[in-house]
Amino acid sequence: MRWIFAVLALAPLPALAQERxxxxxxxxxxxxxxxxxxxxLRQACSGTGDQYWRNRMIRLVEAEQPDAGLDRQIKEGFNAGFVARRSEFPRCGPGVKRAQVAVAGHGRDLSARLARAKVAVSVAESEPSTDMAEPARPR
Incomplete structure:
Protein backbone atom coordinates (compact mmCIF):
# COMPACT_ATOMS: atom_id res chain seq x y z
CA MET A 1 0.00 0.00 0.00
CA ARG A 2 3.01 2.30 -0.07
CA TRP A 3 2.21 3.35 -3.63
CA ILE A 4 -1.08 4.92 -2.55
CA PHE A 5 0.40 8.27 -1.81
CA ALA A 6 3.22 8.30 -4.32
CA VAL A 7 1.46 11.10 -6.16
CA LEU A 8 1.51 13.23 -3.01
CA ALA A 9 5.22 12.64 -2.67
CA LEU A 10 5.68 14.19 -6.11
CA ALA A 11 3.75 17.36 -5.24
CA PRO A 12 5.89 20.41 -4.48
CA LEU A 13 6.39 20.86 -0.74
CA PRO A 14 5.28 22.60 1.32
CA ALA A 15 1.80 22.69 -0.18
CA LEU A 16 0.52 25.18 2.40
CA ALA A 17 -3.13 24.47 3.10
CA GLN A 18 -3.91 28.18 2.93
CA GLU A 19 -3.37 27.92 -0.85
CA ARG A 20 -5.92 25.12 -1.13
CA LEU A 41 -6.24 -1.96 9.04
CA ARG A 42 -2.46 -2.33 9.02
CA GLN A 43 -2.36 -2.57 12.81
CA ALA A 44 -5.04 -5.28 12.74
CA CYS A 45 -2.50 -7.56 11.09
CA SER A 46 0.84 -6.06 12.16
CA GLY A 47 0.09 -5.08 15.76
CA THR A 48 -0.25 -1.77 17.56
CA GLY A 49 3.47 -1.08 17.34
CA ASP A 50 3.19 -0.54 13.59
CA GLN A 51 3.13 3.24 13.05
CA TYR A 52 3.60 3.32 9.27
CA TRP A 53 0.41 5.23 8.38
CA ARG A 54 0.46 7.39 11.51
CA ASN A 55 3.94 8.55 10.50
CA ARG A 56 2.64 9.35 7.01
CA MET A 57 -0.11 11.40 8.61
CA ILE A 58 2.46 13.35 10.62
CA ARG A 59 4.43 14.04 7.43
CA LEU A 60 1.27 15.20 5.66
CA VAL A 61 0.52 17.71 8.42
CA GLU A 62 4.13 18.93 8.39
CA ALA A 63 4.06 19.36 4.61
CA GLU A 64 0.69 21.09 4.48
CA GLN A 65 1.24 23.42 7.44
CA PRO A 66 -2.54 23.73 7.91
CA ASP A 67 -4.21 26.59 9.73
CA ALA A 68 -5.71 25.74 13.14
CA GLY A 69 -9.15 24.88 11.76
CA LEU A 70 -7.90 22.56 9.05
CA ASP A 71 -5.34 21.03 11.42
CA ARG A 72 -8.17 20.08 13.78
CA GLN A 73 -10.29 18.77 10.90
CA ILE A 74 -7.42 16.67 9.54
CA LYS A 75 -6.60 15.15 12.92
CA GLU A 76 -10.25 14.46 13.70
CA GLY A 77 -10.59 12.80 10.29
CA PHE A 78 -7.59 10.56 10.93
CA ASN A 79 -8.96 9.54 14.33
CA ALA A 80 -12.46 8.93 12.96
CA GLY A 81 -11.10 6.74 10.15
CA PHE A 82 -9.00 4.81 12.64
CA VAL A 83 -11.91 4.22 15.04
CA ALA A 84 -14.28 3.21 12.23
CA ARG A 85 -11.99 0.53 10.82
CA ARG A 86 -10.69 -0.63 14.21
CA SER A 87 -14.25 -1.36 15.33
CA GLU A 88 -15.03 -3.08 12.03
CA PHE A 89 -11.80 -5.12 11.93
CA PRO A 90 -10.40 -5.67 15.43
CA ARG A 91 -8.37 -8.68 14.21
CA CYS A 92 -6.59 -9.71 11.04
CA GLY A 93 -8.55 -11.74 8.54
CA PRO A 94 -9.48 -11.95 4.87
CA GLY A 95 -11.81 -8.97 5.23
CA VAL A 96 -8.90 -6.77 6.24
CA LYS A 97 -7.09 -7.40 2.95
CA ARG A 98 -10.24 -6.55 0.94
CA ALA A 99 -10.73 -3.39 2.99
CA GLN A 100 -7.09 -2.40 2.45
CA VAL A 101 -7.56 -2.65 -1.31
CA ALA A 102 -10.70 -0.49 -1.19
CA VAL A 103 -9.08 2.10 1.06
CA ALA A 104 -5.97 2.15 -1.14
CA GLY A 105 -8.10 2.92 -4.20
CA HIS A 106 -9.83 5.78 -2.42
CA GLY A 107 -6.50 7.14 -1.19
CA ARG A 108 -5.02 6.95 -4.69
CA ASP A 109 -7.97 8.90 -6.12
CA LEU A 110 -7.74 11.58 -3.42
CA SER A 111 -3.98 11.88 -3.88
CA ALA A 112 -4.35 12.32 -7.62
CA ARG A 113 -7.06 14.95 -7.11
CA LEU A 114 -4.90 16.87 -4.65
CA ALA A 115 -1.87 16.70 -6.91
CA ARG A 116 -3.86 17.94 -9.93
CA ALA A 117 -5.24 20.83 -7.87
CA LYS A 118 -1.76 21.80 -6.67
CA VAL A 119 -0.34 21.65 -10.18
CA ALA A 120 -3.21 23.81 -11.46
CA VAL A 121 -2.56 26.40 -8.74
CA SER A 122 1.18 26.40 -9.45
CA VAL A 123 0.62 26.89 -13.19
CA ALA A 124 -1.90 29.68 -12.60
CA GLU A 125 0.52 31.44 -10.24
CA SER A 126 3.33 31.33 -12.79
CA GLU A 127 1.29 32.86 -15.64
CA PRO A 128 1.83 36.59 -16.12
CA SER A 129 -0.95 38.78 -14.86
CA THR A 130 -2.87 40.74 -17.48
CA ASP A 131 -4.35 43.25 -15.05
CA MET A 132 -1.06 44.99 -14.31
CA ALA A 133 0.25 48.00 -16.20
CA GLU A 134 3.07 47.53 -18.69
CA PRO A 135 6.46 48.41 -17.23
CA ALA A 136 7.92 51.68 -18.48
CA ARG A 137 10.37 51.25 -21.35
CA PRO A 138 13.81 52.80 -20.95
CA ARG A 139 14.58 55.72 -23.29
Whole structure:
Protein backbone atom coordinates (compact mmCIF):
# COMPACT_ATOMS: atom_id res chain seq x y z
CA MET A 1 0.00 0.00 0.00
CA ARG A 2 3.01 2.30 -0.07
CA TRP A 3 2.21 3.35 -3.63
CA ILE A 4 -1.08 4.92 -2.55
CA PHE A 5 0.40 8.27 -1.81
CA ALA A 6 3.22 8.30 -4.32
CA VAL A 7 1.46 11.10 -6.16
CA LEU A 8 1.51 13.23 -3.01
CA ALA A 9 5.22 12.64 -2.67
CA LEU A 10 5.68 14.19 -6.11
CA ALA A 11 3.75 17.36 -5.24
CA PRO A 12 5.89 20.41 -4.48
CA LEU A 13 6.39 20.86 -0.74
CA PRO A 14 5.28 22.60 1.32
CA ALA A 15 1.80 22.69 -0.18
CA LEU A 16 0.52 25.18 2.40
CA ALA A 17 -3.13 24.47 3.10
CA GLN A 18 -3.91 28.18 2.93
CA GLU A 19 -3.37 27.92 -0.85
CA ARG A 20 -5.92 25.12 -1.13
CA UNK A 21 -9.44 25.71 -2.37
CA UNK A 22 -12.33 24.65 -0.13
CA UNK A 23 -12.55 21.49 -2.25
CA UNK A 24 -8.83 20.85 -1.74
CA UNK A 25 -9.15 21.36 1.99
CA UNK A 26 -12.03 18.85 2.04
CA UNK A 27 -9.94 16.39 0.04
CA UNK A 28 -7.14 16.74 2.63
CA UNK A 29 -9.61 15.97 5.40
CA UNK A 30 -10.84 12.94 3.45
CA UNK A 31 -7.27 11.81 2.88
CA UNK A 32 -6.63 12.05 6.62
CA UNK A 33 -9.66 9.80 7.19
CA UNK A 34 -8.22 7.30 4.69
CA UNK A 35 -4.86 7.41 6.47
CA UNK A 36 -6.65 6.65 9.74
CA UNK A 37 -8.44 3.73 8.11
CA UNK A 38 -5.15 2.47 6.68
CA UNK A 39 -3.51 2.77 10.09
CA UNK A 40 -6.21 0.67 11.77
CA LEU A 41 -6.24 -1.96 9.04
CA ARG A 42 -2.46 -2.33 9.02
CA GLN A 43 -2.36 -2.57 12.81
CA ALA A 44 -5.04 -5.28 12.74
CA CYS A 45 -2.50 -7.56 11.09
CA SER A 46 0.84 -6.06 12.16
CA GLY A 47 0.09 -5.08 15.76
CA THR A 48 -0.25 -1.77 17.56
CA GLY A 49 3.47 -1.08 17.34
CA ASP A 50 3.19 -0.54 13.59
CA GLN A 51 3.13 3.24 13.05
CA TYR A 52 3.60 3.32 9.27
CA TRP A 53 0.41 5.23 8.38
CA ARG A 54 0.46 7.39 11.51
CA ASN A 55 3.94 8.55 10.50
CA ARG A 56 2.64 9.35 7.01
CA MET A 57 -0.11 11.40 8.61
CA ILE A 58 2.46 13.35 10.62
CA ARG A 59 4.43 14.04 7.43
CA LEU A 60 1.27 15.20 5.66
CA VAL A 61 0.52 17.71 8.42
CA GLU A 62 4.13 18.93 8.39
CA ALA A 63 4.06 19.36 4.61
CA GLU A 64 0.69 21.09 4.48
CA GLN A 65 1.24 23.42 7.44
CA PRO A 66 -2.54 23.73 7.91
CA ASP A 67 -4.21 26.59 9.73
CA ALA A 68 -5.71 25.74 13.14
CA GLY A 69 -9.15 24.88 11.76
CA LEU A 70 -7.90 22.56 9.05
CA ASP A 71 -5.34 21.03 11.42
CA ARG A 72 -8.17 20.08 13.78
CA GLN A 73 -10.29 18.77 10.90
CA ILE A 74 -7.42 16.67 9.54
CA LYS A 75 -6.60 15.15 12.92
CA GLU A 76 -10.25 14.46 13.70
CA GLY A 77 -10.59 12.80 10.29
CA PHE A 78 -7.59 10.56 10.93
CA ASN A 79 -8.96 9.54 14.33
CA ALA A 80 -12.46 8.93 12.96
CA GLY A 81 -11.10 6.74 10.15
CA PHE A 82 -9.00 4.81 12.64
CA VAL A 83 -11.91 4.22 15.04
CA ALA A 84 -14.28 3.21 12.23
CA ARG A 85 -11.99 0.53 10.82
CA ARG A 86 -10.69 -0.63 14.21
CA SER A 87 -14.25 -1.36 15.33
CA GLU A 88 -15.03 -3.08 12.03
CA PHE A 89 -11.80 -5.12 11.93
CA PRO A 90 -10.40 -5.67 15.43
CA ARG A 91 -8.37 -8.68 14.21
CA CYS A 92 -6.59 -9.71 11.04
CA GLY A 93 -8.55 -11.74 8.54
CA PRO A 94 -9.48 -11.95 4.87
CA GLY A 95 -11.81 -8.97 5.23
CA VAL A 96 -8.90 -6.77 6.24
CA LYS A 97 -7.09 -7.40 2.95
CA ARG A 98 -10.24 -6.55 0.94
CA ALA A 99 -10.73 -3.39 2.99
CA GLN A 100 -7.09 -2.40 2.45
CA VAL A 101 -7.56 -2.65 -1.31
CA ALA A 102 -10.70 -0.49 -1.19
CA VAL A 103 -9.08 2.10 1.06
CA ALA A 104 -5.97 2.15 -1.14
CA GLY A 105 -8.10 2.92 -4.20
CA HIS A 106 -9.83 5.78 -2.42
CA GLY A 107 -6.50 7.14 -1.19
CA ARG A 108 -5.02 6.95 -4.69
CA ASP A 109 -7.97 8.90 -6.12
CA LEU A 110 -7.74 11.58 -3.42
CA SER A 111 -3.98 11.88 -3.88
CA ALA A 112 -4.35 12.32 -7.62
CA ARG A 113 -7.06 14.95 -7.11
CA LEU A 114 -4.90 16.87 -4.65
CA ALA A 115 -1.87 16.70 -6.91
CA ARG A 116 -3.86 17.94 -9.93
CA ALA A 117 -5.24 20.83 -7.87
CA LYS A 118 -1.76 21.80 -6.67
CA VAL A 119 -0.34 21.65 -10.18
CA ALA A 120 -3.21 23.81 -11.46
CA VAL A 121 -2.56 26.40 -8.74
CA SER A 122 1.18 26.40 -9.45
CA VAL A 123 0.62 26.89 -13.19
CA ALA A 124 -1.90 29.68 -12.60
CA GLU A 125 0.52 31.44 -10.24
CA SER A 126 3.33 31.33 -12.79
CA GLU A 127 1.29 32.86 -15.64
CA PRO A 128 1.83 36.59 -16.12
CA SER A 129 -0.95 38.78 -14.86
CA THR A 130 -2.87 40.74 -17.48
CA ASP A 131 -4.35 43.25 -15.05
CA MET A 132 -1.06 44.99 -14.31
CA ALA A 133 0.25 48.00 -16.20
CA GLU A 134 3.07 47.53 -18.69
CA PRO A 135 6.46 48.41 -17.23
CA ALA A 136 7.92 51.68 -18.48
CA ARG A 137 10.37 51.25 -21.35
CA PRO A 138 13.81 52.80 -20.95
CA ARG A 139 14.58 55.72 -23.29
Missing amino acids: SPEGRQALAELAYVLGESHA
